Amino acid sequence: MKKIIIAIDGHSSTGKSTIAKQLAKELEYIYVDTGAMYRAVTYYAMNNGFISEEHFDREGLIAQLNEIQLSFVFNEDKGYGEIYLNGKNIEEAIRTLRVSNFVSAVAAVPEVRKMQVKQQLELGKNKGIVMDGRDIGTVVFPEAELKIFMTASADTRAKRRYDELKAKGEKAQFAEVLKNIQERDYVDSNREDSPLKQAEDAVLIDNSNMGEKEQFAVVKQMALDKIRQVNS
Template identity: 45%
Template sequence: MNFNIAIDGPAGAGKSTVAKIIADKMNMTYIDTGAMYRAITLLSIQNGKTDVNDIIELAKQAKICINGKRVYVNGKDVTDDIRNIEVTNHVSKIAKIPEIRILMTKIQQQIAKNKGIVMDGRDIGTTVLPDAKYKFYLTADLKERADRRYKELIREGRKVTLQQIEKDIIQRDYQDKHRAVSPLTVAKDAVVIDTTAKTIIEVVNEILDYIKKGEGFVL
């Protein structure tokens, strides 16, 4: 495909799951930008770095590679590690650092330069790929998002409570929406989809139908 697709939204809205399926069905490359910020967060935790300047320097030196569903940092597979609860609780703090966002944005834009990319995150349609041909913003009720995240963590064997997950999402939403650089907002030309009462397949089909109409072909 000679166009890019941007999918944004808050935590638990289903954007990553939907984006992966869309990319697979359209034979496009999926890029999880959140994984890149998680990778830097993991590095900062592992190296005991809390000073902003130290974290920025760490990010500049890091070699992040996304190969399919696997994420590598400096040659090491960290796909599972970047999803742990400690990283989840700290990633918004790292992601709001202006220098980190600028660095990651440049990398993401370079990846999408040759088109055919499905990219999800929180500022894709507004900042990273403002010229993306198709933009979608997925949202959902807070309790629904918390419940989804809770069930996901329980399946992974994590010991968490629904109340704590809901509290974490509220805090993360606030940080994402109020950061100084590229806050979470809806792009003016994005199609907003409330996923609260919809299945993943229903959301996927809604997006595919929209693209089919725009492209004039059958997927």
């Protein structure tokens, strides 16, 4: 049976990763969290003094991109691959609000995006992949058989993100989380290189008022229909 590429793009905190993980597991496809890849580079930049509230040394980070080795290692207990930076598991470390505050700025650097897109293309060369991010259906895999664009209101996304952070025991204020969501939306949508936008042939899903099970059922059916179509 022929496999396909499924590209899931959309705004931050719309549940793209959750849906993509579930779908990949259901279809027995490979899941790639491109957002984690950009967060990993951001984490590296933070830990090496390239970015902070006061400055962003873009040239310094660009000069060290060859020192950044990213990989996904499958975790059987969780059922998906966790991201490793230079051999170290940083899956939890990159999910903080502090990393979120800087990731859009790092992701807007053309050299960073070029490096990441090259890796993403390699991961998807054999198809049978579910990849989520900001530009998967427009830049990385414009030929993907199924493209989905997910969105929700800023308030809804901020509430989800706030609850997630609180559940992890991280200190957070709703107003700060909402501000982060709004700022990331602006930077992601207005950057010069590969801005966030819906591909013309992508299916729009606004999940502001959708539960996780309902949303997964819709996406799963889309995927099954497309796979049948490709194999008919």
